Amino acid sequence: MNDQAVSTTAPNAEAAAAGAAAKPRRAPRPRPAAITLTPTAVERVRALLDKRGKPSVGIRIGVRTKGCSGLSYTIEYADAKGPADDVVEQDGVTVLIDPKATMFILGTEMDYVEEKLQTGFVFRNPNEKGRCGCGESFHV
Numbered sequence: 845m846n847d848q849a850v851s852t853t854a855p856n857a858e859a860a861a862a863g864a865a866a867k868p869r870r871a872p873r874p875r876p877a878a879i880t881l882t883p884t885a886v887e888r889v890r891a892l893l894d895k896r897g898k899p900s901v902g903i904r905i906g907v908r909t910k911g912c913s914g915l916s917y918t919i920e921y922a923d924a925k926g927p928a929d930d931v932v933e934q935d936g937v938t939v940l941i942d943p944k945a946t947m948f949i950l951g952t953e954m955d956y957v958e959e960k961l962q963t964g965f966v967f968r969n970p971n972e973k974g975r976c977g978c979g980e981s982f983h984v
Contacts, residue, residue, distance in 0.1 A: 929942065949967070
């Protein structure tokens with residue numbers, strides 16, 4: 845019998861493992877927020893949460909099928925965080941993104957405007973391909 849030790853790994857696999865261990869790993873890039881809020885929107889959300897009269901985690905933003913273009917934004921109070929909600933915290937305000945809406949609103953900016961004929965939240969979504977004439981719905 846031969847008393848020589850037999851390697852269980854191939855020489856190329858050992859060299860690859862040694863090279864991989866020596867190579868420094870890059871720190872992961874921070875993931876951009878799904879949505880950003882303007883200072884005016886932050887103040888309005890904060891005021892709505894303060895006036896609600898009961899504790900809330902924040903607001904939840906989603907989309908639903910509605911209108912002539914197909915989708916419409918929804919905003920509601922969030923009493924609890926859902927297991928798959930995306931969480932965006934900005935300037936002390938928490939915004940939860942419904943998991944079904946995330947792919948439709950990535951990169952969106954939420955603003956609050958007060959004009960003579962319209963007051964409310966406005967979404968500037970770079971993914972929108974079009975809007976209906978009344979501005980109630982959009983499509984991507």
